Amino acid sequence: MKYKISRAVSFLALMVCLALAWLNFTARLRSESFKLWFLIFSVVYFVAAAVSLGEKSES
Amino acid sequence: MALDLSGIAARMDRLYEFDREPVTPDKFKRGVLFASVFAGEHVAATEFVIGAFFVLHGLKAIDMVFGLLLGNLLAVLSWTFLCAPIATSTRLTLYWYLRKIAGSGVTLIYNLANAFLYCILAGAMISVSATAVGLAFGLKVPQLNDVFPGSPLWVLICLGLGLLFTLLAILGFEKLSRFAGVASPWIFLCFIAGALVTLPKLGLRPDFSNFWEVATAKIWNGIATAGQQQFGFWHVVFFAWFCNLAMHVGLSDMALFRYAKKWTYGFYSAFGMYSGHFLAWLCSGIMVAAIGREMHPGKMAFEALGLAGAVAVMLAGWTTANPTLYRAGLALQTVTGWPRWKITLVAGLVTSVLSCFPLFFMKLLDYVAIYGLVLMPIGAVVFAEHWIFPKLSIPRYQAETGKQVFNWKVLLVWAGSLIFAFALPLHLYFRWLPGYLFALAFYLVLNLGARRSPAKKAPA
Numbered sequence: 001m002k003y004k005i006s007r008a009v010s011f012l013a014l015m016v017c018l019a020l021a022w023l024n025f026t027a028r029l030r031s032e033s034f035k036l037w038f039l040i041f042s043v044v045y046f047v048a049a050a051v052s053l054g055e056k057s058e059s
Numbered sequence: 060m061a062l063d064l065s066g067i068a069a070r071m072d073r074l075y076e077f078d079r080e081p082v083t084p085d086k087f088k089r090g091v092l093f094a095s096v097f098a099g100e101h102v103a104a105t106e107f108v109i110g111a112f113f114v115l116h117g118l119k120a121i122d123m124v125f126g127l128l129l130g131n132l133l134a135v136l137s138w139t140f141l142c143a144p145i146a147t148s149t150r151l152t153l154y155w156y157l158r159k160i161a162g163s164g165v166t167l168i169y170n171l172a173n174a175f176l177y178c179i180l181a182g183a184m185i186s187v188s189a190t191a192v193g194l195a196f197g198l199k200v201p202q203l204n205d206v207f208p209g210s211p212l213w214v215l216i217c218l219g220l221g222l223l224f225t226l227l228a229i230l231g232f233e234k235l236s237r238f239a240g241v242a243s244p245w246i247f248l249c250f251i252a253g254a255l256v257t258l259p260k261l262g263l264r265p266d267f268s269n270f271w272e273v274a275t276a277k278i279w280n281g282i283a284t285a286g287q288q289q290f291g292f293w294h295v296v297f298f299a300w301f302c303n304l305a306m307h308v309g310l311s312d313m314a315l316f317r318y319a320k321k322w323t324y325g326f327y328s329a330f331g332m333y334s335g336h337f338l339a340w341l342c343s344g345i346m347v348a349a350i351g352r353e354m355h356p357g358k359m360a361f362e363a364l365g366l367a368g369a370v371a372v373m374l375a376g377w378t379t380a381n382p383t384l385y386r387a388g389l390a391l392q393t394v395t396g397w398p399r400w401k402i403t404l405v406a407g408l409v410t411s412v413l414s415c416f417p418l419f420f421m422k423l424l425d426y427v428a429i430y431g432l433v434l435m436p437i438g439a440v441v442f443a444e445h446w447i448f449p450k451l452s453i454p455r456y457q458a459e460t461g462k463q464v465f466n467w468k469v470l471l472v473w474a475g476s477l478i479f480a481f482a483l484p485l486h487l488y489f490r491w492l493p494g495y496l497f498a499l500a501f502y503l504v505l506n507l508g509a510r511r512s513p514a515k516k517a518p519a
Contacts, residue, residue: 014248021252026265034256035365042245042367048489057237 003055010048015039060302066396081150081317088318090327097331099243101303102339104375106250107356108423109302115203115352116290118285120274126292127340130299131332132203137300137307138316139325145445146316147324153313158435160444161469162458167394168470169437173305174390176430178406183382185224186420189216191357191369200355201417204286205433208415211513221411224377228384228407229400239378246378247334249371253363254342257349278348282497297488298424299336304431304491309438330381354421384410421430428487435491436476439498440469447503452511468505493505 020037023029029037098249113123149156158166190200193216201209208214261277263270275281283289306312307328316324346359353359360368388403395402413419419426448455458466480494 014244017248017252018246021255024256025259027259031256035367038252038364039367044372045245046241049245050238053237053241 003052006048006052006055010045010052013041013045013048017045076394077088082495083150086318087320087416090320090324093315093319093324093327097328098247098334099240099331101331101335102243102247102250102375103335103379104184104356104372105379105423105427106339106374107336107343107360107375108183108187108354108420110340111347111354111356111359112424113290113295113340114278114344114347115284115287115354116294117287118279118290118295119281120271120279122290122292122295123279123341123344124264126295126374127299127337131329132297133296133300134303134307134332134336135326135329138328139323140312140313141442143306143308143316143319143325143516145441146313146321147319147322148445149313150317151313152317153277153310153437153441156313156441159456159459160441161437161466164465165458165469165473169434170390171394172433173311174387174406176433177383177387178410179392179419179426180430181224181380181387181410182221182416183419183426184376184380184383185217185221185411185414186417187356188220188224188373188380189213189357189414190355191360191372191376192216192220194361194369200353200358201421203284203354203421205421206416206418208417209470213417214415218411220376221407221414224380225384225404225407225411227277227377228381228388229403229516239381242374242378246371246375247339248341249364249368250342253360253368253371254345257346257363257376260349261345271500272293272302278345284352291469294486294488297492298428299332301431301488302427304433305438308432308491308495309434310441311434319434367443380410425487428491429491432480432487432491432494435495436473436498437469439476439495440502443499443502443506447499448506451503451507453503453509454511455507457506457509473503475501 017038020029020034020041024031024034118126145156154166154170157169161169189198192198193200193213196212196216198212199210199217201213208217224449233262258270258273259476261273263273301308315329319325343356343359346363347353350359350362356372357369360372362368364371384403384407387406388399389407392399392402436490447453454460457463458469476494476498479497480490483490485493
């Protein structure tokens, strides 16, 4: 269960990163804000992906 | 001191013992695994450099797009029709198959050549990472034609990163390689996002209505940067084709495809080619155009994505250098017999010193061409032995049956076809194909004398 959740979170974080880039491309998000949020969701991705990796190897 | 060849061969065999036996059907893998391996492996730090160099070499947009489409298709077909059929028919790695054909001595030379080439590639990747780390220190990145390091800071950063990467490679390849698997989807996303947010800076409208105009005027405008050779359609086609020459035509991906249920799994290589060697190359081209065509991977990603971009370049450099260092260590371990940590440390130190020389990073395209060219004749030898020898009634695996350490014919073909290829009055990128055909023909001619007579072939 934990594996599925962390996997879903990591996938969602990637999708959010892509959506942020789209918002910046369409001028709905300023560059500075985009870079900050992109970094935050990248960290979320790595944490969730690392957790899912750990869970997978345990199972 | 005499070289103890039999001892080295025995150590080499022990090292690769785990994959000595052909893969059994219960170990076959699903196609999706091949797709993910290819997609992960071919989105690396080199992509930040190669796509950018195509812009600097003055490619036109139309040549870039169609050249990459065709070149990558040829690469996929090479995996599918050359590498995968031999792998699924033998279920062996190239190491063990080559050992039967060429003997343990030639396999040793092949391993050493591979290790040396791996070290240079890892060194170039450390240099790429150094451009990202250097942003924090205001580092001036070497110029396109620089051979020697231009500043003590560059040397310090390269050596520091090299030592760090080496230490990580020694500490735990297994866990780190799994982490690299986690990083690759994010790095690919960084390419896409970086290009997307860069496009408006080049004048693209949000509805993409002027995309082709921007692509042809601002990115791939057909004008080479000063000092860079002008490239055209065929340069791109051949580069995309030979970029992984050692893996497909050179057959080193037999190690992967021996787990495939059928040879058609070679088509899964398209997932790596069209994500990494098409989209990622286009994206890095877009990013470099926005920073005034300066060969500075760290800066181009930082300008697009901020700190995350710089981290992406550093991570991409590390995730490429890490397995490369590991493989170099493995190959060298067979010669020295030292423990893996010690030989990885030595390989890492050599690599770190190499990374200080911007030559390998700034001439990455040429290096990739030479890398493939050097290992390609072995692929031709194995191809001839596997498919053509039975048709011509030439006995196979002469090294194994004759218990030879060196199959001199293989060595002669290897050296001869390299001399032939390097002597050809052609651009470096176009030499491998005639070289490959020469190697095939030369190996067949050398072995024609060993043909069995029909009576021997079909004994009564």
